[in-house]
Amino acid sequence: MKAVIGSTVVAEAATEDLVKIEGNWYFPPSSLTEGAYEKSPTAYHCPWKGDTQYWNVGMGDDVLADGGWSYPAPIPSSFDRVGQDYTGYVAFDRRVTISE
Template sequence: MKAVIGSTVVAEAPTEELVKIEGNWYFPPSSLDEGAFEKSPTAYHCPWKGDAQYWNVRSDDGVAADGAWSYPDPIPTAFDRVGQDFSGYVAFDKSQVSLGE
């Protein structure tokens, strides 16, 4: 699966390497175009996943502000709920980033 902004692929991984949580696909850190991601100051806390890190995502077409998020250090009980460790995996704002094959 690919995460694309305009014509720029910002993440790509086989579907079996992704984690689906609450309708969002989370990409493994190794699948990201590292140069496309810049930390955002936006704060969010999920009661069962923990503190999120938001990311501004850069592409040739501009910047998707808060276009992605991850959980660098999820609450450990979340691993049982999800079925695996998803630390650092990144999900995308579907209104700004297209997901597809």
């Protein structure tokens, strides 16, 4: 699967390496394109997953503010609900094209 913004591939991994949570594909940290992520100051807390880290995602003219998010330290009980540890995995908002 690929996550693409404009002409920039910001993540790419085999489908079996991704985690699907609430309809969103989460890409593993090893699949993220180096240099395509900058921490955003936007704060959010999910009651069952924990504190969210938002990311400005992309490169050059293809950058989306708050285009991705991850959970750097998820609430441990959420692993049971998800079925695995998804620490640091990144999901993308609807402005990012996810394709096989």
